Each structure stands twice: as structure tokens, then as C-alpha cells.
Amino acid sequence: MITLEHISKWVTTAGLRTFLLKDINLTIKEGEFVSIMGPSGSGKSTLLNVIGMLDDADEGKYDFMGNQVHSMKEKQRSQLYKQYIGFVFQAYHLIDELTVYENIETPLLYQDTKSTERKAMVGDMLDRFQMVGKKDLFPTQLSGGQQQLVGIARALISSPKLILADEPTGNLNSRQGEEIMELFKKLNEEDGVTIIQVTHSEKNAAYGNRIIHLLDGRIEHPR
Amino acid sequence: MIRNYFVIALRNIRRYKGHAGINILGLAVALAACTIIFLVLQHEFSYDQYHKHANRTYQLVRKDVYPDGDNFDIGMPFPTIRALRNDFPKIKFAEIFTSYGSQVTVMQNAETISNKKFIEGPGIIFAEPELFDMLDVKWLAGNATALNSPGLAAISRSQANKYFGDWKAAMGRYLKLDNNILIQVAAVMEDVPVNSDFPFQIVPSYKTFLANKDVFSYTASLDNWGGSSSNHQVYALLPEGSDAEGFNSRMPAFLEKYYPDKKNQPGKLYFFLNPLKNIHFDTRFGHNGDHVSSKTSLMTLALIGLLIILMACINFVNLSTALAVKRSKEVGIRKVMGGKKSQLRLQVYLETFVIVCFAALLGLGLAWFGLPYLKYIADIQQPLQLLNSGSITFILAVILATTVISGFYPALVMSRFQPVEAIKNKINTTAVGGISLRRVLVVLQFAFSQLLIVATIIAVSQMNFIRDADLGMDKEAVLLVNGNADSSFLSRQPNFEARLRQVAGIRQLSFALDAPSSDNSWTTNMAFDNDATDKDFHASIKMGDDHYAETFGLQLLAGSFYPPRDSTPEFVINETMARKLGYNNPKDIVGKTIRLGGGKWLPVVGVVKDFKNKSLRDEIRPTVITNNPKFQTTACIKISAANLGKTNRDIEAIWESVYPEYAYSSTWLDESIQNFYRQEERLSRLYKVYAGLAIFISCLGLYGLVSFMAVQKTKEVGIRKVLGASISSILYLFSREFTILVVVAFVIAAPVAWFLMNNWLSNFVFKISIGAGVFVLSIAASLLIAWITVGYKAIRAALANPVKSLRSE
């Protein structure tokens, strides 16, 4: 599904290159549940953003489901990720001005889904996460765990093939975190959704079937 | 989706109330100002455009070229139309004679007068029926054919209601004009719309005028080509397909053929056609309506409106881009959720649209409140309709244009946010165009405000100058009581005078044609010192009895004022006349002779100091003052300040007993002089209002900018405070910036203002000079206003807890 070849990303300050990612080679197959681990500042978020096409690499090739992402224009890329990728963030990143219902609905609006269809899909999603009663609340009226559930519901609404989750449990207590992990596991096993998550916790990483270690922008291969 | 955007737009407005409030208020004020300007322009540009044949209708006008300049006039010599009909059989012509300030007496029947008498202003127009082939009126009863017969008249609906209670009862009834001319109502027309310069009230047939010309002092035959009066006008309806150029090119030959006696004309004469649709805007001529609107001033007004709305748009852009920083996270998330640039831009436009719509509603409310005050700043005395199809279209167009202009830059900026950075709250003020764009915009706003401030100060000083100007005569407490020139009136004048002289409160009394400074101008060709050839300039003529000089406080420089009228009249001239005739020392000209028109040679007995013949716009004309009782129908009464009201009532009572059948009408000289400057007074008020608006809007903008800076400088201010900066040094940090901006704006505005106002002042012969003080005042006022506006936000920023502001970073 995803093939990264020699992906590097850097910033130049005062003429000096600082590598955020350096020569990353990585293949992820459809249906995998991958956990990325590494110390703070090692480039995990950067890597996830590159995979999510929110950010460009400066060098290297990126193949996503047969598409040469590195040579695509921003418009085509956004078309691509809009269709296949759902994002989940540590800080939830819900839109404060929108209700739970509207937050979940937003990706569908951008995909020009018809209004009747939209209603049905959002309704299903609210059922599935047992949040029907909360659909008219605003994010600030919810607990962190609930907000993250909304974030995941929003990521799932457009039935993505890939979910990218950047420390999805970072702001949650362990019980809430486990719930989210169970949910990911279920999505991965029952619906075949590919998941790449960044996590600091060994325990959470263990929900996945593969772990990638990053250090200073490089993938550490177990010796 | 669109509905969703609207919902969000409304929630965002609620959430960022302060921001939306400033935007809505600024835009609303601007929209109200623009809407009112639009209504004014719509009204002005509609004058006499509605006639079916407006495109083919013209007024015949004349230009007299003199060595000292061109003179334009709508008055045509009386024989003109007969000659025109003879030479241009395919063209339809109509002549009219207008009478200003006539008395109308309602008759019980053809013989008996009633006690209903009125002095009417404009609107009594003797006309040939052909006029109504050119101008559309709606006939309620009868029609224009009534104007074929002498003694018959058409009358407007409201005039008929006023005279006879109900226009339906008006047909066949009688009116008497100026106590002499009996007319019978033979047609009733609908009131002329306000956007016409032909304010028909009573339209007697032109033949009625011909039969009564002596009432208007035309004692000789009307075959004379030499004289003309702007009361006598000629209109033409060209056949389809022919143009005015063809006609105009035949005029020189026409004049050659008919104009006899060219040597008695100091100027060279031209006739040409002026389109009906142009009459309202042609400042070279007067017309029968109440004001001429120059296209330049209308365009200036349009420009002011445009700039005001642009200023509000600038505020919008400033505030919205500042807010964009706060909203960057939302934009980032939307992008990650798959929002395309175009979709994000659409959202910004829609939010802008919602705000603009709110502003438009509020603005319409403001305009509705403001509209009744329009008459103080524009020449429009009739109430205008706020909503009509034109203004609704305009408002919708402005809403759309404002949305696009205001939304464009914020939309561009927001849609360009890098999603990753936006989500991480890494968007800072530099990413939204930095402070420099806002600086440019604020400089523009302040430049415009200062332009208006300077314009206001200059216009107001000029108006004060005019009010206090030395006119060379005394205009205070002089009451002018208007009389008639008919023999019945004049025969009672000695009695009237004798009784007035017994009133205690009257200090001086003179019967005159008019006051030394007046809107009338009577000029004639003249010769000097027994030299038979006429001078190449006209003499301006004033007429008054032997009390004229003392009543108006004219100052004698040489000789004496003439004694009471005996058989041979004498002349008193002004300084300018003496100088024009080559006498720098007034003493030397006393005793020389002058011939006015084709009259007798008469001696100059005295020279008076120059007084302003007309408004301060006009040069002082070489003037001859003489005593000619048959024209001296205005009683000029200098009243002592004590018991003014009682004296006034006494005068009116005397009038009623001496002239029971004549309506009493009087004006104060200083008011009628102030009336010369009605347009300028309005203009200076208009400047005041719009300068106020511009300052208000730019202060909103400044407030927005300083809020923006406060956000940007939070950290800097925090660090400085931790390092021990005082509050005043932080205030300085903020105010220095704006002081520079205001000064830069001033540097741009000052020369423009100087140029424009110099241009305006050039309308006046007598004027103030633009000193440095005006500019100092303008920049001081701007700085003060800017500091006050900035002060609040700056003090808040300076007082903020530094630890808090640093922690949030």
C-alpha cells in the first residue's frame, strides 16, 4: 500500500541542513497495524505527516496505492488523501465552532456527499460510537476521551483505507486509552483498515502487529 | 454545504463579537453614507430625463464674448422666435416668459377679488402650447391647446387645491396676477415631479404675456433685438434624425441676417442649442429650477462615497487577516479533512457576506434615520425615497462588491495556510501578510481622513470669511420689502414712505431697485466723456433714491451723493468704474459725463468706495448708481436693533393699509446675502459630515490594527516587562508606530488637499489664503484622535501580566 524509498526531509538554517527525516525506506502493506515509536523530537510526527501527504519530503519516492505522490500537485494529493486517509490527532483537533454532529459531517461536505446520504452516514457513526445523545454538543462540552472518539468517528466517516493516528491516547487516561486501542484493533481486524499510529507506550504499541523505531529522523533496525 | 457555512458564519460572528462588531459598524456607517450619496446622485441625474422627446429637445442659449470674458445667458431677444420659425420651418419652437415672485390673487369671479392673495416664487411661466410637445405633463383636465388663447391658463393640481380648495372645482375660475393680469383656468395638470427644472405652477398662455407686457415694464415694442432677459427663453424640438450641430452651424448666418445694430454691441454674439438633458448640470447658465448641479461636484460626491466604502473594506481586511491568525487551527483542520482551497475561500466569502448583510441592514436603518437631514447638506429639499428599484439594485451590488473586495485578501491568506503549521498553531502574523500591508492600508485611510479634515477646515474658514467679509456696505438689520412696478403701486409710494418715516424703530429708509449686493444684475453698454463710441465693457446699474448711500452705509470718496430727484438725474459711480475709465484719483472724474445705453449724457457727481455687487465669487463690476423712481419699488429699511419685532409688525401693518390688494413679502438683507452661498454652505456641511465619517471609520481601522499589534507584541511586551520596562516605555512602543503612520499619511494628503482646495477657492474672487495653520491643525487633530484610539489597547497591553502572556506561548 505504502512504499517510501530514500525519503529525506530537512530544514536549512543559516546554511546548515538539519535532517528531520533521513533516508527512510519503508513498506507498509494493506491491513497492517503499525506502531511508530521513538523519543520526542525523533521525527515521528513528521513521518506521519509525509505519509498523510500533509507535508512534502525534500527527497525520495513515495508510492501510495500505485500513485507517485512525490510528483503530484497539491490538488491531486488532497484529492487522494481525502479519499483514502483518516487522521486522528493527540490534541483531537476538533473545530470548536461546530457541534459533534457537524464535526463528524465535515469530511463528507468536502467530498460533495449528498445531503440524505450524509445524514444516514453521520447517523450510523453516532450510533456506532453511542453518541447520539451528544450530537448537538460542542467539543468543549465533552471530556477528552469523548472528544477523541469524535475525532476517530470523523476520521472514519469517509470509510478510509488508512488511519494515521499521532499519539491518539497522549492526552487520555489509561482506561480511555485502552478503549481507543480496542477500537483500532477492531477496525483493523474486522474492517481491514490499515492503521499507522505514533505512540510512546509499549503497551499501546503492542496492539499493532509491527513496530518501527525512529531515532534522529532514521529508522532504527533491530540489530 | 452552503447552509452549513452560514451556520458557522453566524457562530463565528457570535464568537468573535468584538471583531464582527467593529466590522459591521464600520461597514454599516459606510453603506449608509454611500446609499445616501447614491440617492442624491440618482435624483440629480434624473432631472428632466423622463420626457419622451428629451433627446430631441433643446434650449436655445447665447454666448456674448467680451474682452474681459464670456457671458452665457438663456435669455433670448423677443423677435428671435419669429425669425426662427421663418428660417427653420421643420423645427418646432416654443417660447416662454417666466415671472419670479409674482402675486396671485384668487378671484371670486372675473370682476371681484377675494382676500386670498399669495406671493409665488418660481413656477409662473407664460408658455406657448408647443412647449408641451417637448415636455411631458399629465393633464387632469383640459390640455395644452388652452394655451392658444390669451387670458387662459393651465394650473397645477396642488396650486389649484391651494387656490380653490379642490382642483376639480378649478376649471373656469379666475386668478389675477400682480393685480393686473386676469387669467381663467382652462386646464389642470398633475404636479411636476421634483426631478424637473420646470416647476410649472401656473402656466398662462404666452399670448397673455404679450397682451400684458407693460406689467413687466416692457413698454416699448418687442421687436427690439438689442435687449434680452433671462425670463424670456426659447426651446426647440428637432425633427428625428437631425442634430444640434447642423442647427448651430447655421446660427452665425442667422444672426448676421437678423441682428441689426451690431456696433452698439460691445461683445460678439453666438446662439447655440443646449440639450434639455444637460440643463440641470450646466453651470454656465441658470434655469427655472432651484439649483444647478455641476457634474464635477456630483462626481466628487461619488468619489467620496467610493472612498468611504473602500475605507470600511480596508478595515475589514485588516481585522479579518488579524483574526485569521486566531482561526488558523480551524482552517488547518478543514484542510486535513479534505477541504479544497476553493471551498475554504468560499467559506471566507460567505462569512464576509453574512457580515456585510448585517452591516447593510444596519446601514439601511442609519440611512433611513439620516435621510431627513439630507436637506442640510445637499440641494435636495424634497424627501427622497430610500428604497426604489435603483437603490435596491445599488445596495445589492454594493453588498456583493464589498463582499468580494473585503473577502478577497483574507480568503487568499487563509486558503494558503500550510495545514500542518496551521494545526500546530504555528501561523503567526507574518504569515498573513505581516504588518506592512496593514500599515499601507492604514496610511491610505488616514491620508483620506486628513484630506477631508483639511478640506473641511478650509471650507469652514472660507464660509466664516464670507460671513465676516467687508462688503463695502452695511448689511445688518436691513429689511427689504418687495413692491411692484405698476402705476397703481407707484402712485401710493409717497404715502407709504411718509407713513414709514413715522415709525420710531426705522433708522433709515430708501426706495431702490435692489440692495448694493444682490443676485440681480442689470448691465448696459456705456460711453464716457462725450466720446460717442461705447466702451468695451458694460456698466452695472444700481438704482436708488437719495437715501440709498446712507441706508446701506456706502462711503463717499469724492464729490457728493445726488440730492433728491429733480428733473435731471445724476450719476454716482464706484471706484472700479473710475479706475476703468482711467482715473486713479476719484476726485478728478467728478463732473465728467457718462451715457448709459442710448440715453442722455449725465454728470458724475460722486464716487463711492467699492462694494461687492454680487457674491464674493464675482469680481467687483464697474458700477453706476442713479435715481430712477419707476424701478425703485423695493423699500430698504434699516431698523434699530431694539424692538425689532414690533417695528417689523408696524411695517407690515402700514403695508396692509396702503396696499390692501398687494401681498406683503419681505426678506432680511443679510439672509439674502447668505443665500448666495447656499451651495457653499451645504458643501462645507457635507465636508464636515463626511470628514467625521472618514475619521470614525479610520479610527475603527486603527483600533483593529492596534488590536492586531497587541496580539503580535504580547510576547515582546511580556519579555520587556520582565526585563523591567516601564508602562510608559511600552506605550511609546505602540504610539511611535502610529505617529509615524499618521505623519506619512499627512505627507501624502497635504499636497493633494492643498491642490484641491486651492481649486475650490478659485471659484471665489475674494477668499482666504491657505496658511500653514490649516495643516498644523489637521495633523494635530489626526494625531490626537489616533493616540486616543490607540491608547486604550496599548494601556491594556502594557498592564497585562507578563507571566501569563509568556506562558501561553
Ligand SMILES: Nc1ncnc2c1ncn2[C@@H]1O[C@H](COP(=O)(O)OP(=O)(O)O)[C@@H](O)[C@H]1O
Ligand atoms: N518546520 C520545521 N522547522 C524546523 N524544525 C522542525 C520543523 N518541524 C519539526 N521540526 C523539528 O524536527 C524534529 C522532529 O519533529 P517531530 O516530527 O514533531 O518529532 P516527534 O513527533 O517525534 O516528537 C523536532 O526536533 C522538531 O523541532
Ligand SMILES: [Mg+2]
Ligand atoms: Mg510528535
